[in-house]
Amino acid sequence: MNVLETENLRFVYGENTPFEKVAVDNLNISIEKGEFVGIIGHTGSGKSTLVQLFNGLLKPSTGRVLLNDVDIWEKPKEIRKIRFQVGMVFQYPEYQLFEETVYKDISFGPKNMGLSDEEIDKRVRDAAKFVDLKDSLLEKSPFELSGGEKRRAAIAGVLAMDPEVLILDEPTAGLDPMGRDVLLSHIHAYHKTRQNTILLVSHSMEDIARTADRILVMNESKAAMFSNTAEVFSHGKELIEMGLQVPQITRIMMSLREHGYDIKPGILTVEEALQVLLQKIEKEGAAHGS
Amino acid sequence: MVRDITLGQFFPGNSILHRMDPRMKIILMLTLIIFIFITFNFFALGLVVATVVVIVGCSGVPVKLFLKSLKAVIFILLFTSVLNLFYGSGTALWHWGFLSITLAGIYFAIFISIRIIELIFISSSLTFTTQPTDLTDAIERLLKPLNHLHISVHEIAMMMTIALRFIPTLLEETDKIMSAQKARGADMESGNIVQRIKAMIPVLVPLFVSAFRRAYELAMAMECRCYRGGEGRTRMKQLHYSKVDFYCLGAVLIIVSGVILCNIFLPAVMR
Structure with missing residues (x-):
C-alpha cells in the first residue's frame, strides 16, 4: 500500500520575480508503507523542497501530494494534523531547541497534538530511549548538551509525535564519524521496531547505502532514478555525471569490474565486498591449483 | 509570512536608478522626501506625486513589490489619517459627540496619507535599486566630514553594512526555525494576540541564540583577516558620478523649484 504519493507535483519559488526557480518539476512517485527510502541529489536539486512538500510546510504550485490516498491539502485548515503524521527533522535540528529543559523541548510536539500528560510523559521517555538520551539529561537545559546530544534531543522531539512517516533531512551533517554511526544505528533500530516509513535525505552515499531499501535520485528538479539501492548504485557513471558519488567500496568494486574481473555490479557494503572477493579468490585459487 | 518584509531588499536590474551613483541617489531621495513635507497645496503635492510615479516607473521594479512594502505600514497609515481626520479646526461638516470632521481635517488626512505613501515609495525605490553594500559605502562617503568631529564614520x-547584510540571513533563519517548529505542530497563524506572541517564543529563542553565535563567528572571521577599522583602508570599488547623475540632479532641481513656486503663488490648504 502506498503511504505517500505525488501526482504531477510541481513547486516554483518566487513566482513572477527575477528570482523565480523551479524546485520540483512534474514529479510522480509513490512510496510504500514501511519502506526506508533514501533521497540523494546534488545541492539545489530540489530534495529539501520535496520533503517539505510531503509534510505540508510548502504548498504545491500545481499537482498533489497524497497521504494514504488523501490529498494533504484537501482541508487546508487541518494541515497541522498532516504534520503530526509526517514528522520532519530539519537540517541541523539542534538550532530549533528553545525550552528550559530537554524534557520540555521533546514534549513540545506531543503537547501541540493535545495529548494527555501521561501520554506525553510516555512518549517523551520512549523517544529519548530511542535516541539513547539518559534520564539525567532530560532535566538539563538543552544548551548544556554536547553537539551530538543536542542533535539527538532535537530528533527525539520529532519521534515523540510518533509520526507515520519520518523524514530526516541530512541528520548526520556535521557529526563526527562516531556520532554519525551511533545516530544511524538508532534510526535503523527505530525503523525496525516501529515498522514505519522513513525518508532519509543525505549527501553521504555511505549512509544511504547502509540504510535505505530504495533510493530516489533527484537531479535538476526531477526524479532521475527511483529503484532499489543496489540497482541505483550500479549506475555509477550516471550518478557521477549528476555530480553525485557512489559509496567508496562500490567504486572500488566497479573499477575492478572495469579491469575485467567478473564481479556483480552494485556492491554496497564492505562486508558484501569482502565476501565476494573471498569467494573469488577461493575459486581462482582452486583453478590455479589444478 | 516573513518573506513579505521587503525592507532592504535589492531587486536586480539595469534601469536609470540602478545606474545612478548611490551618493547622488541618497541626496536626491532625501531632497524629495523633505519636499513632500513642505507641500502646502494640491498642486505642489500633485507635482511630487507625479515625480514619485515617474521614479517608480523608471525603477524597473514591479509595482507589486512597492505595494508589498506598503503593507508593512498600512496600520500606521490608516491610524494617522483617521486621527488627522478629527484634528482640523473650522466649521464642522459632521459631528458625533466630541468628534467632528472639518474640511481642514479631510485635507490633513489626505495629505498625511499621501505623504506616508510617497515616503515609503521613495525610500523603497532607493533600497530596491541599490545594493546594500553600495548604500552604506555611499553613506560613509557622505558622512565623511563628520570625521572632523571625532565621530568614527x-x-x-x-x-550598518553588517546589519543590512544580515537582514536576509536572519529572515532566512527565521523562516527555517518557523518551519521546524511548525513541523512540530506549532500554531502561529491563529489565536488572539497574546497566544500569537506566546507562539513566537519557540522561534525567538533559537533566533537569538543563532544571532549571537553568528556575531561571534563574524567577529572572529574579521579579526582573522586583520580588520582593524577604517584608517588607511582602500576600496575595491570606487564611486564615480556620471552623466545620468547630473541629468537626474537637474530634473530634481526643476521639480523642487516647481514645488516652491506652487507653494508661493497658489493658495495653501495646509498649514
Whole structure:
C-alpha cells in the first residue's frame, strides 16, 4: 500500500520575480508503507523542497501530494494534523531547541497534538530511549548538551509525535564519524521496531547505502532514478555525471569490474565486498591449483 | 509570512536608478522626501506625486513589490489619517459627540496619507535599486566630514553594512526555525494576540541564540583577516558620478523649484 504519493507535483519559488526557480518539476512517485527510502541529489536539486512538500510546510504550485490516498491539502485548515503524521527533522535540528529543559523541548510536539500528560510523559521517555538520551539529561537545559546530544534531543522531539512517516533531512551533517554511526544505528533500530516509513535525505552515499531499501535520485528538479539501492548504485557513471558519488567500496568494486574481473555490479557494503572477493579468490585459487 | 518584509531588499536590474551613483541617489531621495513635507497645496503635492510615479516607473521594479512594502505600514497609515481626520479646526461638516470632521481635517488626512505613501515609495525605490553594500559605502562617503568631529564614520557604516547584510540571513533563519517548529505542530497563524506572541517564543529563542553565535563567528572571521577599522583602508570599488547623475540632479532641481513656486503663488490648504 502506498503511504505517500505525488501526482504531477510541481513547486516554483518566487513566482513572477527575477528570482523565480523551479524546485520540483512534474514529479510522480509513490512510496510504500514501511519502506526506508533514501533521497540523494546534488545541492539545489530540489530534495529539501520535496520533503517539505510531503509534510505540508510548502504548498504545491500545481499537482498533489497524497497521504494514504488523501490529498494533504484537501482541508487546508487541518494541515497541522498532516504534520503530526509526517514528522520532519530539519537540517541541523539542534538550532530549533528553545525550552528550559530537554524534557520540555521533546514534549513540545506531543503537547501541540493535545495529548494527555501521561501520554506525553510516555512518549517523551520512549523517544529519548530511542535516541539513547539518559534520564539525567532530560532535566538539563538543552544548551548544556554536547553537539551530538543536542542533535539527538532535537530528533527525539520529532519521534515523540510518533509520526507515520519520518523524514530526516541530512541528520548526520556535521557529526563526527562516531556520532554519525551511533545516530544511524538508532534510526535503523527505530525503523525496525516501529515498522514505519522513513525518508532519509543525505549527501553521504555511505549512509544511504547502509540504510535505505530504495533510493530516489533527484537531479535538476526531477526524479532521475527511483529503484532499489543496489540497482541505483550500479549506475555509477550516471550518478557521477549528476555530480553525485557512489559509496567508496562500490567504486572500488566497479573499477575492478572495469579491469575485467567478473564481479556483480552494485556492491554496497564492505562486508558484501569482502565476501565476494573471498569467494573469488577461493575459486581462482582452486583453478590455479589444478 | 516573513518573506513579505521587503525592507532592504535589492531587486536586480539595469534601469536609470540602478545606474545612478548611490551618493547622488541618497541626496536626491532625501531632497524629495523633505519636499513632500513642505507641500502646502494640491498642486505642489500633485507635482511630487507625479515625480514619485515617474521614479517608480523608471525603477524597473514591479509595482507589486512597492505595494508589498506598503503593507508593512498600512496600520500606521490608516491610524494617522483617521486621527488627522478629527484634528482640523473650522466649521464642522459632521459631528458625533466630541468628534467632528472639518474640511481642514479631510485635507490633513489626505495629505498625511499621501505623504506616508510617497515616503515609503521613495525610500523603497532607493533600497530596491541599490545594493546594500553600495548604500552604506555611499553613506560613509557622505558622512565623511563628520570625521572632523571625532565621530568614527567608518565604524557606523560598517555596523550598518553588517546589519543590512544580515537582514536576509536572519529572515532566512527565521523562516527555517518557523518551519521546524511548525513541523512540530506549532500554531502561529491563529489565536488572539497574546497566544500569537506566546507562539513566537519557540522561534525567538533559537533566533537569538543563532544571532549571537553568528556575531561571534563574524567577529572572529574579521579579526582573522586583520580588520582593524577604517584608517588607511582602500576600496575595491570606487564611486564615480556620471552623466545620468547630473541629468537626474537637474530634473530634481526643476521639480523642487516647481514645488516652491506652487507653494508661493497658489493658495495653501495646509498649514
